[in-house]
Amino acid sequence: MSTTNNLIDLEGADHLSDSPTPRYFGREKSRTRSDKAFSGSVVVAALSSLFILVAILFYLATSSWPALQKEGFSFITGTTWIGGLDDPSLQVFQIWPMLYGSFLNALLAIIFAVPISVLLAIFMVFIAPKKIARALTIVVDVLAAIPSGIIGIWGFLVFTPVAEGWARLIHQYLGSIPIFVNNQDQFTRSPFITAWVLGIMIVPIITVVAREVLAQTPQDLLDAARGLGGSLWGTVRMVALPHARGGIVGGVMLGLGRALGETVAIYFVLNLIFERVNYYRILDPEGGSVASMIIAKFGEATPEEIQALLGAGLVLFILTLIVNLIANWIVARSARERLA
Amino acid sequence: MTIVQEKPSEETFKEPQYPWKKVNPSTSLANSIIVLLPISVFALSFFLTDLPGALLFIVVFLPVQILVAIFATFWGISKKRVGDAVLSVLSLVAFSLVIALMGSVLFSVFSRGLPAISLSFVTQNNTYISPTTVLDYGGVGHALLGTLMVVAIGMIISVPLGIASAIYITDMKGRLSGFVRFMVQAMSGVPSIVAGLFILAAFILSDVSGFSALTGGLAYSILMLPTVARTAEEVLKLVPKDLRDAAIALGSSRARVIMKIVLPTARTGILTAVILGVARVIGETAPLLLTTSNTNGTNLNPFVDAVSTIPVYIFQFLGSGYPTAINRSWGAAFVLMTTVAILFAIARIVERSTKKG
Numbered sequence: 001m002s003t004t005n006n007l008i009d010l011e012g013a014d015h016l017s018d019s020p021t022p023r024y025f026g027r028e029k030s031r032t033r034s035d036k037a038f039s040g041s042v043v044v045a046a047l048s049s050l051f052i053l054v055a056i057l058f059y060l061a062t063s064s065w066p067a068l069q070k071e072g073f074s075f076i077t078g079t080t081w082i083g084g085l086d087d088p089s090l091q092v093f094q095i096w097p098m099l100y101g102s103f104l105n106a107l108l109a110i111i112f113a114v115p116i117s118v119l120l121a122i123f124m125v126f127i128a129p130k131k132i133a134r135a136l137t138i139v140v141d142v143l144a145a146i147p148s149g150i151i152g153i154w155g156f157l158v159f160t161p162v163a164e165g166w167a168r169l170i171h172q173y174l175g176s177i178p179i180f181v182n183n184q185d186q187f188t189r190s191p192f193i194t195a196w197v198l199g200i201m202i203v204p205i206i207t208v209v210a211r212e213v214l215a216q217t218p219q220d221l222l223d224a225a226r227g228l229g230g231s232l233w234g235t236v237r238m239v240a241l242p243h244a245r246g247g248i249v250g251g252v253m254l255g256l257g258r259a260l261g262e263t264v265a266i267y268f269v270l271n272l273i274f275e276r277v278n279y280y281r282i283l284d285p286e287g288g289s290v291a292s293m294i295i296a297k298f299g300e301a302t303p304e305e306i307q308a309l310l311g312a313g314l315v316l317f318i319l320t321l322i323v324n325l326i327a328n329w330i331v332a333r334s335a336r337e338r339l340a
Numbered sequence: 341m342t343i344v345q346e347k348p349s350e351e352t353f354k355e356p357q358y359p360w361k362k363v364n365p366s367t368s369l370a371n372s373i374i375v376l377l378p379i380s381v382f383a384l385s386f387f388l389t390d391l392p393g394a395l396l397f398i399v400v401f402l403p404v405q406i407l408v409a410i411f412a413t414f415w416g417i418s419k420k421r422v423g424d425a426v427l428s429v430l431s432l433v434a435f436s437l438v439i440a441l442m443g444s445v446l447f448s449v450f451s452r453g454l455p456a457i458s459l460s461f462v463t464q465n466n467t468y469i470s471p472t473t474v475l476d477y478g479g480v481g482h483a484l485l486g487t488l489m490v491v492a493i494g495m496i497i498s499v500p501l502g503i504a505s506a507i508y509i510t511d512m513k514g515r516l517s518g519f520v521r522f523m524v525q526a527m528s529g530v531p532s533i534v535a536g537l538f539i540l541a542a543f544i545l546s547d548v549s550g551f552s553a554l555t556g557g558l559a560y561s562i563l564m565l566p567t568v569a570r571t572a573e574e575v576l577k578l579v580p581k582d583l584r585d586a587a588i589a590l591g592s593s594r595a596r597v598i599m600k601i602v603l604p605t606a607r608t609g610i611l612t613a614v615i616l617g618v619a620r621v622i623g624e625t626a627p628l629l630l631t632t633s634n635t636n637g638t639n640l641n642p643f644v645d646a647v648s649t650i651p652v653y654i655f656q657f658l659g660s661g662y663p664t665a666i667n668r669s670w671g672a673a674f675v676l677m678t679t680v681a682i683l684f685a686i687a688r689i690v691e692r693s694t695k696k697g
Contacts, residue, residue, distance in 0.1 A: 038595035042512060045504030049523040049569070052562055056530070056538040063541040116434045123431035136435070143442045145680060147623015148532075149651045150449060150673050153658055157666065158448045169395050200441055233423025254529075261531025263626035264655060291533045295629055306545070313537035317530065324529025328522075 056317060064311035067093055067304060075311060081274040083297065083305040093308030097277045099315065101191070101288020105266065106259035108195030108282060113203045114252055120203070121210035122236055125217075137211075144204035152265035155197035160269060163193045167283050182283040189271035191278065191287040197269050198262055202255030209251025209331070213244035246334020253327030257320045263291040272296055290316045374412045378405040405429050446677075453674025456667045462675065466636040466648065471657060471665035480672045482638040483653040486553060487679075489642050490632060490649055491618055493557025494564050499614055501561075502568030503603075506613075509569075510576040511584075511598055521573075528566035535562040536627030544631065553642035556632035556649065563624060564617040571616050575609030576602060608694040615687040619680050625651035650676045 068075055071093055078094025085091050120140075124133045167187040174180045182190075217240045225235040241248075271285040272293060278286040294309045301309060382401040386393055409425035461479035469478035505524055509517045539559040543549045579602050587597045603610065633646035634656055654672045657665040 032593060035593045035595050038598075039512065042504045042508050043514060043516075045501050046508035046514075046520045047516070047523075048501045049505065049520065049527045049565065052565070053523060053527060053530075055542065056534065056562075059538055059541040060534075063545060116437060119427075119431040119434035120438055122427065123435050127428060127431055128435075139439060139442055142446075143438070145619055145684060146442075146445055147651070147676060147680065149623045149625045149654055150677060151445065152625075153654060153669055153673055154445045154448055156658065157452075158444060165392070166394065169392070200445075203438060229420070231418075231421045231424050233427045234420070236427065237423075257529045257531075261529075261533065263531070263533045264651075268658065291531060291626065294533055294537065295626060298630060310537055310541055313534050317534045320529050320531050320534070321526060325526060327529075328525045 053321075057314075060310055060314040060317060064307050064309075064314055067307035068311045068314075071308075075308075076315065079275055079277060083308070084300060084302055088302070088304045091302070091304055093305065093311070095290060095293070095308075095312050095315070097274060098272070098288040098290045098293045098312070100277050100279070101270075101272075102260050102290045102316075104191055104278075104282070105194050105198055105270070105287065105289060106256050108191060109198035109202060109259045110252060110256060112195055112199035113206060113255060116199070117203050117206035117251075118210050118248060120207050121214050122240075124207075124211050125214040126232060126236060126240070140204045140207050140211075143200075144208070148201065148262060148265050151197060151201055152268045155193070155200075155265055156268040159197060160188050160193055163196055164188050167192055171283055179280045179282055181281050184285060186285045187283060189269060189285040189287075190283050191270065192282045194266055194270040194287060194289075195282070197265055198259045201262060201265070202258050205255045205258060206248070206251045209254065210244065210248045213247030213251075213334070214240050217243050244334075246330055246337065250327045250329075250331030250334065253323055253330060257323040257327060260323065261291055261316065261320050263289075263295055267292040267295050371412075374405075374409050377408050402429075402433065449670065449673050449677050452667070452670040453672075453677070456671025457674060461671055465638045466653070469636065471660040471662040471668075473664065475664060475667060475671075478668075480650060480653055480668075480675055482636070483648040483650045483672065484675065485638060485640065486632070486647040487622065487649040487651070487676075489553045489640075489647065490556040490560055490628065491622055493554055493642060494560030494621060495614065495618065497557065497561035498564035498568055498617060502565050502613070502617065503572050503610060505565075505569040506572035506576050507598055507602075509573050511602060512594070524566050524569045527562070528570070530562060532559075532563055532621075532624045533626040533630075535559045536630035538562070539627070540630045550644065551631065551633035551646040552644055553632060553639075553647045556628050556647070557642070559627035559631045560621045560624070563621045563627070567620045568613050568617040571613035572606075572610055575606045575613060578609065579605045608690045611690055612687045615683050619683050622680060622683075623651055623676055625655050628652050629655065650679075 071078070074094055076094075076099060077096050078092070079096050080092045080094050082090065082092045120136070124136050128136065164187045167182075167190060170180055170192075171182050171187065175182070221239045221243065222235065225239050230238070266289045270287045270289060270292065272288060273286040274288070274293065276286065278284055278288070290312050294312055297305060297309055378401055381404045382396060385391075385396050385400045389396075406426055406429050409429050410422050413421050413425040456475055458475075458479075460476065462484065463481045464477070464479040465482035466478050466480075505520055508514055509521050509524075536559050539555050539562075543555050543558070544551060549555055583601050583605060584597055587601045592600070628649050628651060632649060632652065634652050635646040635648050639645050639647045650672050654669045654676070657672070658669040
């Protein structure tokens, strides 16, 4: 069993396949009382995920309500954060710089991670000898199993100095392009570095999905490509990638969800600026992340500020829920298309 | 380069067959050019200019490698396979990059963490220890106990729920099984910080409980549940249909089939599910910062008072910035990594022993 498989629903179209576990029992006809009790408790336990999701929504919404009500829609769109005051009416909580920063980090991470992951998956499925492919599966599993806290400390102490050098080079040679502008002479703690650290975290997620769907390319199609004299590149481009596209897009969305929710690693590698949006200068030591803001502000937060942080958590929760549901829908739909 | 494959291995009828693996093996000259030319150009430019090697790798080595691969394929093999050459070079670069990154993470945890490790580091707690105290005193003992406690509580809550979800989806196939599956999927996307905030709002801010190992365990259980449920589902699907059929033919009730036949048959797989669930959460820092807080002493009461854990210990000392404190962080990271490695080793051994048996 692959370690990371459980993250992703790779089948999704279970009802179409010849399931090994047909339903044996009528729903209503449990025979004994103990049997009924057993089924009842299994159903209740199985619905726990629903209860928990609803409870998360309920508790985050109710406990952050005063802050959300006070700020209104500008909680999301505004760029001011004034906390730590004795007078609650003077405090302002708006998270747009953090929210935008979360998206910028995640988007850059995906731009870095997708080519690596897809190439790696192609390498594992179509190019590498069996032994190397198998070893690489373990490598990807290990990479997925490294705790995010350790990626954080590594990103902060080992990777940042290396990436700083790269950022300087990019600035030196491509500094005239607006996104590589940096007038602060500090190249650490930037969205660029953050995105690489996030990218390293999501490469295994995307690779596992991409490898799985590429390996499911039907042998007839590969044979047909061979019969027509297709090359490896031609076959990958014309047969395997179109076939795997849905699955790969779903995997990318799962990675996006993970990147949006990452907290501690970003806290260490990114300089959070709460009141100014860094829209595109990815080498500047300025950025944002909703999740990291919660950790950064939590320690010295006033009660009202904690309400606002819970509101930020609510926004993050809804965002990742949407991203994750779209991802699973895409993966499941493409799996169904493949089977059909 | 991988454009030219080694001699075709004997193919069983099951093996997938890839057309491009049959390449006329008369291209050794092209191969050696592909290997040697880019390296020599790279070496020359490295010694003749004073540009940094990393930059040269990107702007000299890679383009030359790709060009050479294209030309060699064009003349040596076939015009049609030029795309293959580029694909091979690029995917090898991706391969090396991932190996290098993983190697760098593991190597730095090992090389920087190991010097901090001693018996006292693993057994002592953090009382009277400041960020500048030498490494001979104090350690992660209290945090290790705290992590084990929080993970155990998370396990106690999430394992029964996860297995029940899996049973409902695979064995009972109730009216809601598609829905339960969907909910488990939705839950796997909950960010760890949100799990922590939820417990904070539901228990700590509403004064049901203070910071404790219990609240941390609750937050962990939210993150573990989807992993356990997903893996257990896969495992239960592997239990042979015949076993279930036989038990039903003998007149067993639903509860008996599941408790006496399905779960015992799948027990090693379920153990794997539990271990994967633990590995998923054991390094999570964010939810614990919000739910267990931190303490310097050893706290063995899971219901009352803050407790320290390894991820929070790493966070605490890394944040303080002193060299000894950072060494402590690396030491704790090493302890954490070792714990995860031991868990995965157990999972592999269990898996292998079931396959044999």
